[in-house]
Amino acid sequence: MPDLVKILVINGPNLNMLGTREPKIYGADTLADMETRCRAICDAEGASLGWMQTNGEAEMVTTIQQASGKFDWIVINAAGLTHSSVPLRDALALFPGRKIEVHLSNIHKREPFRHHSMSSAVVDGVVLGFGGMSYVMAIKGVIDMARESR
Ligand code: DQA
DSSP: OOOSOEEEEEEOTTGGGTTTSOHHHHOSOOHHHHHHHHHHHHHHHTOEEEEEEOSOHHHHHHHHHHHTTTOSEEEEEOGGGGGTOHHHHHHHHHOSSEEEEEESSOGGGSOGGGSOOSSGGGSSEEEESSTTHHHHHHHHHHHHHHHHTO
């Protein structure tokens, strides 16, 4: 049976350090914990999940370019690049599928330089402030929408 939906989750700089990175802000879960949770949901629902993390802007841009035609949705936590990267914004804008921006923390409650996202204007939706649950909510939302549009 074909996959219900193909989702690629892209994680940006320093998210490989979750678990030990500023746990008061980002919680105690590791990125591997989030992947395990998301993968369990996708497996149960018949969706396929790609998952990657990179500390590099160029690798992130290339990954988004190469996702074209292979994935229906991108779920992206671009981490610090969210606030600065025009190349990332441009890559997301040309991805033909749909996109959700995710953040663990509520960026609007934090330092002023985090309040602006370069990518929010080119994605379909944003989930933020729920810690690791932000990823779960994004994945569940994508799956629900895929089911509705069948
Ligand atoms: C983050 C928020 C960003 O401001 C920060 O640079 C991160 C993580 C989040 O998930 O809350 O690395 O994207």
